Amino acid sequence: MKVEFHRHSLGVDEFNAVVDTLHTIFLTTGPRCGEFEQAFARYLGVKEVVTTSSCTAALHLALGALKIGAGDEVITTPLSFIATANAILMVGATPRFVDVDPVTGLIDLDLIERAITPRTKAVIPVHLYGQMVDMRRLRDIADRHGLFIVEDAAHAIEAMRDGVRPGQLGDAACFSFYATKNMTCGEGGALATNRPERAELVRKLRNHGMTKSAAARYTGRYQHWDMEHLGWKYNLTDFQAAMLMPQLGRIEERWQRREQIARRYEAAFSGAGIEFPRVLPADNKSARHLFTIWVDEHSRDQILGALQDRGVGVAVNYRAIPCTAFYRTQLKYQPGDFPVAERIGRRTISLPLYPRLQDNEVEYVSQCVASLCGREEALTAAATRG
Numbered sequence: 001m002k003v004e005f006h007r008h009s010l011g012v013d014e015f016n017a018v019v020d021t022l023h024t025i026f027l028t029t030g031p032r033c034g035e036f037e038q039a040f041a042r043y044l045g046v047k048e049v050v051t052t053s054s055c056t057a058a059l060h061l062a063l064g065a066l067k068i069g070a071g072d073e074v075i076t077t078p079l080s081f082i083a084t085a086n087a088i089l090m091v092g093a094t095p096r097f098v099d100v101d102p103v104t105g106l107i108d109l110d111l112i113e114r115a116i117t118p119r120t121k122a123v124i125p126v127h128l129y130g131q132m133v134d135m136r137r138l139r140d141i142a143d144r145h146g147l148f149i150v151e152d153a154a155h156a157i158e159a160m161r162d163g164v165r166p167g168q169l170g171d172a173a174c175f176s177f178y179a180t181k182n183m184t185c186g187e188g189g190a191l192a193t194n195r196p197e198r199a200e201l202v203r204k205l206r207n208h209g210m211t212k213s214a215a216a217r218y219t220g221r222y223q224h225w226d227m228e229h230l231g232w233k234y235n236l237t238d239f240q241a242a243m244l245m246p247q248l249g250r251i252e253e254r255w256q257r258r259e260q261i262a263r264r265y266e267a268a269f270s271g272a273g274i275e276f277p278r279v280l281p282a283d284n285k286s287a288r289h290l291f292t293i294w295v296d297e298h299s300r301d302q303i304l305g306a307l308q309d310r311g312v313g314v315a316v317n318y319r320a321i322p323c324t325a326f327y328r329t330q331l332k333y334q335p336g337d338f339p340v341a342e343r344i345g346r347r348t349i350s351l352p353l354y355p356r357l358q359d360n361e362v363e364y365v366s367q368c369v370a371s372l373c374g375r376e377e378a379l380t381a382a383a384t385r386g
């Protein structure tokens, strides 16, 4: 059997939306981006959304709009995709990593306050694998120290914790529409904020800091534009935004299928004594972006290879950011600086999790994992018990 690590869910509605847009005059940022921004803001329950060319771009724009730069420090997690920490370096600030909780893999809120210095300006929490950081508690910590919060919500479109969704308590929340994310247009992103004036600034900064977008220059009589800030070129195209609209309509249905698959994995692996990060039960909806298991660190790479030999697509999300060559050499991190994140990074394997995954594929993946971890009997026993 061959089980791909990921297959997208795009179909005839997305294909038609792209073709329809190609029949209009706008290829770049225009009315379709605007429609999606409004629909996504309504979905999230926030005032404003600005589409961007990626989540990395959205993170960069958020820090730029908050005027964070050289000499400033930004607290974040070592257990994320490199984009999270790279955005801090892109504005010339310094990342300060805080180790993660061993049960969830989320940044450990108990450790944040001791990492705050007079230079600290912001925190970037990552809602890892789809489970949100406790935003009420983090907002309280940030307010007591006068810090901004920029949420990396690349995994967390559908998430909610204690009634709070991404973008509602943060100063900005950044989303990704990269190929494997819960909603995709190949490459793309968005920034959500409850502050209209911040959204306005981000709209300018995503387009060189120009006062008028291409759409605004086109509609009506020609008006001169000006440049007010040094910005970037981080806008989304209209045909990409058009692809996102039908997906937004099916987002809950697709989340439900991933939730079902994740629960099957959890039941199988609990029965087989295989560890995985816990989704906390109380009033907490994980967006279920990634399903990872934590295996013995000495056999992780062997298991990774053996799963591939059996036709199972795998990934590693993530080895700790400070362990990469760049962070080790340029920022002088040493092995052992963030023991919990580093240990998870040595143990983790991500398994296939997407709506088109079939029940028999889920079962096959579970059986492969259990047999490779030497827990096949336990899995069979658990299945028999029901």
Ligand SMILES: *Cc1c(COP(=O)(O)O)cnc(C)c1O
Pocket: 053, 054, 055, 056, 057, 080, 081, 083, 084, 126, 152, 154, 155, 175, 176, 177, 178, 188, 189
């Ligand atoms: C995918 C991802 C990003 C980057 O998203 P892009 O849209 O590819 O820039 C950032 N943070 C996390 C946690 C991600 O998984």
